[in-house]
Amino acid sequence: DAKTTQPNSMESNEEEPVHLPCNHSTISGTDYIHWYRQLPSQGPEYVIHGLTSNVNNRMASLAIAEDRKSSTLILHRATLRDAAVYYCILSGNYGQNFVFGPGTRLSVLP
Amino acid sequence: DAGVTQSPTHLIKTRGQQVTLRCSPKSGHDTVSWYQQALGQGPQFIFQYYEEEERQRGNFPDRFSGHQFPNYSSELNVNALLLGDSALYLCASSLVAEGRHGYTFGSGTRLTVV
Numbered sequence: 001d002a003k004t005t006q007p008n009s010m011e012s013n014e015e016e017p018v019h020l021p022c023n024h025s026t027i028s029g030t031d032y033i034h035w036y037r038q039l040p041s042q043g044p045e046y047v048i049h050g051l052t053s054n055v056n057n058r059m060a061s062l063a064i065a066e067d068r069k070s071s072t073l074i075l076h077r078a079t080l081r082d083a084a085v086y087y088c089i090l091s092g093n094y095g096q097n098f099v100f101g102p103g104t105r106l107s108v109l110p
Numbered sequence: 111d112a113g114v115t116q117s118p119t120h121l122i123k124t125r126g127q128q129v130t131l132r133c134s135p136k137s138g139h140d141t142v143s144w145y146q147q148a149l150g151q152g153p154q155f156i157f158q159y160y161e162e163e164e165r166q167r168g169n170f171p172d173r174f175s176g177h178q179f180p181n182y183s184s185e186l187n188v189n190a191l192l193l194g195d196s197a198l199y200l201c202a203s204s205l206v207a208e209g210r211h212g213y214t215f216g217s218g219t220r221l222t223v224v
Contacts, residue, residue: 032210043114043200043215044153051210087152095209096166098143098202100152 003027004088009105012078020073020104022088027068030093035062035073037084038103044087047073083108112137114216116201122222123191129221131186135203136214141165142184143213144176145200153200159184160206188221196223 005023012018024033032051036044048055048062050071055062061074075082087103115134123129135142141160145153155168159178173189182203188195198220202213 032212034212036212036215041217043202043217046212046214049210049212085152089212091209091212093210094206095141095204095211095213096158098213099155100145102152 003031003090003099004101006086006088006101006104008102009107011107011109012075013109014080015077018075018078018082018106018108020075020086020088020106021070022072023070024088024090025069027090031090032093033062033064033068033071034089034091034098035060036087036089036100037082038087039084044100047086078106078108080108080110082106114201114203114214116199116216116219118219119217120220120222122224125191125193125223127191128187128189129191131188131199131201131219131221133184133186133201133203133216135182135184135201139203139205139214140182141204141206141209142178142182143202143204144184144186145202146170146195147198147200147218149197156186191223193223196221 034049035047038044050062063072085103091098143158144156147153157167162178178184198218200218201216204213
């Protein structure tokens with residue numbers, strides 16, 4: 001069973017920042033937080049991951065709460081190509097228990 | 111650098127038949143996981159193979175079986191197909207020593223059971 005909860009859907013305007021929340025209150029000390037996204041008719045695509053500290057890459061930023069019970073994926077300037085289902089996933093140190101939930105469907109409005 | 115490749119991309123089978131799906135992992139990866147994704151839902155974990163053995167299994171019946179070959183490629187077999195087996199089947203690969211970095215997914219095989 002998924003160990004994360006996310007809103008079913010969110011909307012954003014193009015070129016505005018988007019904050020996608022994820023709750024994972026039962027996270028263990030060794031669980032990594034992963035974010036993937038899936039565009040229509042494609043496999044899930046890696047976005048970002050982290051353990052305790054906030055992380056940045058060219059696609060997004062990941063803000064992790066101090067108690068690690070929640071995290072937020074930040075897309076700094078949404079584009080139409082960012083419209084996808086975003087999944088927040090917890091997994092062990094060796095990638096075990098990599099379980100998807102229903103994810104958040106992000107719509108980007110022009 | 112080739113990512114994860116799956117074949118075939120699309121497949122139509124009749125109820126009761128058997129099907130084999132194939133997956134070649136990303137170069138350098140040693141672990142393969144399989145997922146089933148029904149329309150409108152998130153991927154559901156089927157099983158994971160490492161060192162040619164099933165290491166972890168999700169809540170799927172024994173009709174679903176797999177295999178990993180010495181070159182790390184993998185097959186997913188489904189026997190006695192049901193209409194409810196119609197789904198996108200995703201293969202993902204990883205390097206067990208770096209599993210914390212997550213998986214690389216293929217584009218999937220769309221299976222339709224009629």
